[in-house]
Amino acid sequence: MSKRIEVDGLNVYYSKFKAVEGVDMTIEPRTVTAFIGPSGCGKSTFLRTLNRMHEVIPGAYVEGSVKIDGDDLYGQGVDPVLVRRQVGMVFQRPNPFPTMSIRDNVLAGVKLNNKRVSKSESDDIVERSLQGANLWNEVKDRLEKPGMGLSGGQQQRLCIARAIAVQPDVLLMDEPCSALDPISTLAIEDLIEELKKEFTIVIVTHNMQQASRVSDKTAFFNIAGTGAPGKLIEFDDTATIFSNPSVQATEDYVSGRFG
Template identity: 55%
Template sequence: MTEVTEVTEVTDPLTDTVVLPPVGPTGDPATLDARAVSAWFGTHQVLSRVSLTMPAGRVTALIGPSGCGKSTFLRTLNRMHEMIPAARFGGEVLFEGEDIYDPSWRLTDARRRIGMVFQKPNPFPAMSIYDNVVAGLRLTGTKANRREKDVLVEESLSRAGLWKEVRDRLRQPGGALSGGQQQRLCIARALAVRPRVLLMDEPCSALDPTSTRRVEETIQELAGQVTVVIVTHNMQQANRVSQQCAFFLAEQGTPGQIVEAGPTEDIFGSPQDRRTADYVAGRFG
């Protein structure tokens, strides 16, 4: 794989688009700090004043039963929540100290710096593997020539643990890959715009055990290179891949809140709240 050197992206003043450097890193992982985040769908409040720091270069797992607001919280972290009709948001999401909801932040800035991988693999089925990886450049207004794209495709597929499996068939449709390969292709596509944070919403829920293991290995390999925030219902997975956990719960029709957050080994080994202990032990949820 081509060696990556330290460079800085620039903006073309004529087109207001980001110009991709010839070869470049994602940049240092960034810290995300959610402060008093609340969220609504119409009049229904699903989150109430959730605060959580997601440290740079670490994997933070969001756990809890269905309906407690984990995925909604994840979507507030790169402003995807606001894409839903009648959705409302309150609070702050600080990216290295800057609020991404501040009017000075363009939506493309948030999406480029804070990438997203969804529950169901969603490659563009008619596009080639190569074109799937570089698709995000156009969506985020990032310019790159052919050589830069070639380097970026290899870099992104390698970081997603897929390069060796597909390097001889880059022009074949992405939809022809297996489910696990499609999910890693989506990870590569997200990495191609060089985010500093990667959000993952139950990325293994639709995968078989072998594919799940490979995606987990990819997450562990990415740790340190990019900040990862993952929603998972799999307690063993949360224990395997994360360094920090946050346990969400919505009780008796109340909005979702964080019951307990801390180092993963503490959440699973010596939780401070009885509800956390019951959940990680499988007594409910």
């Protein structure tokens, strides 16, 4: 299911403000790519361009191209809703739908896509998705209970189950562990390692240790100052970024000298 992402000459704008400038990047299938950099450097904005989520803000647009296996996400006539079905997203704070049961949370995206599924199909999707999110054994006896009744770490895994239920090709994660305790964080990191067997995964993180633990490739973004666009400074194998980066600013950041 996983796909290659090719980004070419991408500039991201919010009306007249250029938020991100000149990103070129190729993300290989079945890998984990981490975006790191100081706050406000455009890494979350860029992440959202990979499934056109930034377009929910009025006036947002891009220049350049983002291709998944050669298909331009910004091509003429491409439906953003279909893009978001292909490229799932997990947000910083767990956001299960508060009025829905665990089961209905998992199926929410499937139903939103107007997909008619039988009871047995629904059962299969729920079990497969919760198994995939390593949550099935913890919740299989209380699927009709509210999703909000789970712990923070379980809620985040429920959101991951909801994202993978629609069988996307790519999974984007915007700081998925920042609101979680260390034990829940470890569970999500272990899960990411499992999920990359099926999905192309891109994660934004402020946690340098997390980036070094979970990712195959790391992209360092930086910003020249307030009002300047975020830029991709360096993109390489994670081991290289953390042990032998080619740009001084990358070394300063990963060693904790700034940011």
